[in-house]
Amino acid sequence: MKNSLAFTGITMPCAPASMQNSTQRRRLSQSIDPLSWKGVTGMVKTPRHRASAVVMGYSVFVHRAWFVIRIRPGGVILVRARGRVQRPTGAPGASNPPSAVTIRLLATVAQAHTSSPRPDSHEENPMSDTMRAALDDGNGIVSIHQNPxxxxxxxxxxxxxxxxxICGSDLHxxxxxxxxxxxPSGHEPTGEVAEVPEFEVRIRPGDRVAVETIGSGKACEKCYFCRTGQYRHCIDKAEESGGAFxxxxxxxxxxxxxxxxxxxWEEGALVEPLAVSVHAVRWGGMxxxxxxxxxxxATIGLAAIAAARAQGARKIVASARYxxxxxxxxxxxxxxVVGSELGELEDAVQSLTDGLGADVTIETVGGNSMAPLETACAAARSQGTVIVVGGFRxxxxxxxxxxxLSELTFKxxxxxxxxxxxxxxxxxxxxLADKNTGFNDIVTHTVxxxxxxxxxxxxxxxxSGSVKVHVTV
Ligand SMILES: [Zn+2]
Ligand SMILES: [Zn+2]
Structure with a gap:
């Protein structure tokens, strides 16, 4: 993000002494060029406090929006779009944004004694706050709700x-x-860090991240599994706070x-499914x-092909239905690549290996039938390894x-x-950053x-021709 001075000069008076340790709201107006604050990191000065401001939602044009500014004395000011945002449909400028817009600011100023402990951000901002969340009604209908x-x-x-x-397991x-x-559910997200816990040094607001929602993102960081890097198996995870839809x-x-x-962002949201299969080939011992x-x-099978290739597989044979x-x-x-009819994968592997079979087979389908696992076993050589990634229900x-009898190893x-x-x-x-694999290009639909x-x-x-469907937020 490039610096811009779009917000320099906004002056927010401190609360008077009588309002110390209380919260004060102010409405401010400022005209800015909507292009100039694209990705802006500006400075907001107050008489007693000085902090950086990070405008969230950069790369979007905001025509008329509400913002919430949270001020922690000496800390970070976060500005978050709460209004209607319009994404550009083409190259910058293609949507003909107006030359200037008025951004109305609703500032919540928390004024605390420097000697008192810092309140957490919820205490600073007492407004009840909601967001959009996609929820399934229990009958397979997913719709948008206003959630806390x-x-x-x-x-x-x-x-x-x-x-x-959208993952196959979301459909299941x-x-x-x-x-x-x-x-909401949803476990394949990428996003921008908006707020960090106190004293955090590993990440900062504005960082672009892939989110590990299932294991390390909720892990206690203290138990046996956390201390050995196996966060998925943490025995003291944080309570569920919701997924990424x-x-x-x-x-x-x-x-x-x-x-x-x-x-x-598209590649960022491919990190999770690729990591599933990277883990499969590495944990599975390929x-x-x-x-x-x-x-x-499907997605996990494609990721397994890409991961096996990256890990140095000699030959890769796959089955595909569509x-x-x-x-x-x-x-x-x-x-x-062969079809998914019974025996097709086994026959192809046998002919490619002079009747030996594959050293490793990776089962990525799962579902309500054991046929995919039987196929995986049939394609493996005796004493080979069958890695099971598909979720059987x-x-x-x-x-x-x-x-x-074949002395297969199930992993x-x-x-x-x-x-x-x-x-x-x-x-x-x-x-994904090396861009050496076709996996970067598997997204066929975005909504x-x-x-x-x-x-x-x-x-x-x-x-419909879909391979991978993504949702932009
Ligand atoms: Zn998944
Ligand atoms: Zn743990």
């Missing part, structure tokens, strides 16, 4: 969600849910991984030179005699963590949060 801002649990940061992917969970959601979410800084500067068979070419998945599997690095019968993989000294999120971020129901429909209906 997410709970700031101890040690948590506030993140303004920018983009998020919506199918299985029978009651109205009260908190919303304007805002809260997670601890440990779960916020900074994006590389050359990454778009080695350089292995022949790998991947069952399924033409757009087949094309994307090839772009992600598969040497051969319910209680399903399975014939374990064939894999037992179950869920989410991510630290493997060989590197967090799977950071490995995924490096892969706005207000249109999220349409996004779910597209994600369900693969005949």
């Amino acid at each position: 801002m997410p709970q700031r649990f101890p040690g948590s940061a506030l993140i303004a969600v920018k983009q998020i992917g 969970m919506n199918n299985e849910r029978s009651r109205q959601q009260t908190l 919303a304007d805002y979410m809260t997670r601890t800084p440990l779960g916020l991984h900074k994006l590389a500067d050359n990454m778009s 080695k350089g030179g292995d022949t790998v068979a991947v069952v399924g070419s 033409p757009q998945q087949k094309e994307m599997a090839e772009r992600c690095g598969a040497d051969l 319910g209680t399903l019968p399975y014939a374990f005699l064939p894999p037992m 179950f993989s869920s989410c991510y963590g630290i493997v060989d000294g590197k967090h799977d999120y950071d490995v995924a971020i490096n892969m 706005s949060l207000d249109d999220i129901e349409k996004g779910f429909d597209l994600a369900y209906d693969k005949t």
